[in-house]
Structure formats: structure tokens, C-alpha cells
Amino acid sequence: MSVRGIRAAATVDANDAAQIKEVTLAMIQQLIQENDIQPEDVACVYITVTNDLDQAFPAQPIRQLPGWDLVPLMCALEVPVKGSLEKCVRLMVLVNTEKAQNEIKHVYLGGAKVLRPDLAK
Known part of the structure; x- marks a missing residue:
């Protein structure tokens, strides 16, 4: 079993x-x-938001999912690089899994598809 990072934005x-x-x-x-993914296989979730999003903690809805109340979640601000994508929420989920790196499916929704067009569906 390995720890794999799974990205979403x-x-x-x-x-x-x-x-x-x-x-x-x-x-x-x-x-x-x-x-x-099962919650007990998740080591932690890092969540970032761009500095133009300050109306909610994105960890809150994750914490309310069944079994996710004990998963360590941490919110932070994304690095404010000039010209970067605005109004964006990003996740980095660290999971214990048997899957190989090339079997991991990352999730890019809405305008965030531009971040990794090679991985976005």
C-alpha cells in the first residue's frame, strides 16, 4: 500500500x-x-482557496459526510500569483491505496479545467 495524492480543483x-x-x-x-475512497483510508485533506473567497470554510461540508468527521482537514490560502485563476477551491487528498500512480483519477471542474487540461475530463 502507498500514500497517493489526489488533486481536485x-x-x-x-x-x-x-x-x-x-x-x-x-x-x-x-x-x-x-x-x-473510504474515509478510513484518507491520511488528510489539504484545502486551499484563492484570496477572493472568504465567505465559508470549505472543510465544513467535507466534515459532514458520513465517516469523514475524524479525517484531518486543513484550509489555507493559495499563493496569490499575479494573473492566476480566481475564485478557485483546490483539494489535495492524501490516501492510502493499492492503486498505482497512473490509476489515480484527479478531478477538475468548471473553470479549473485550465489548470491541468491533461487531467481534466
């Missing part, structure tokens, strides 16, 4: 608490489904 239309929570939930649920 999505954008919101506005700095709105409901949108931030909704997009975070959509990302984590797709990531769980596509990678067959």
Missing part, C-alpha cells in the same frame, strides 16, 4: 458561502466515487 461564480460549500462537496464526492 473547481471554480465558483461568486464569493458566496453556498457556492463554496457546493463546489467543495461536488469535488470530494466525485473524487471519492472515481477513486473508490
Whole structure:
């Protein structure tokens, strides 16, 4: 078994608490489904937001998922590089898995598809 990092990113239309929570939930649920993740296999989740998103903690909806209340979650600000993608929530989920690196499915939704077009569907 190895620890693998699984990336997800999505954008919101506005700095709105409901949108931030909704997009975070959509990302984590797709990531769980596509990678067959069980909460007890998750080492931790790093969550970043761009500095234009300050209306909600994106960890909150993840923590409310069944079995995810004990998974370590940490929110932080993304590095504010000039010209970078705005209104973006990113996840880095560290998972104990038997999957090889090339079997991991990363999730890029909405405007975040530009971050990794090679991995976005």
C-alpha cells in the first residue's frame, strides 16, 4: 500500500458561502466515487482557496459526510500569483491505496479545467 495524492480543483461564480460549500462537496464526492475512497483510508485533506473567497470554510461540508468527521482537514490560502485563476477551491487528498500512480483519477471542474487540461475530463 502507498500514500497517493489526489488533486481536485473547481471554480465558483461568486464569493458566496453556498457556492463554496457546493463546489467543495461536488469535488470530494466525485473524487471519492472515481477513486473508490473510504474515509478510513484518507491520511488528510489539504484545502486551499484563492484570496477572493472568504465567505465559508470549505472543510465544513467535507466534515459532514458520513465517516469523514475524524479525517484531518486543513484550509489555507493559495499563493496569490499575479494573473492566476480566481475564485478557485483546490483539494489535495492524501490516501492510502493499492492503486498505482497512473490509476489515480484527479478531478477538475468548471473553470479549473485550465489548470491541468491533461487531467481534466
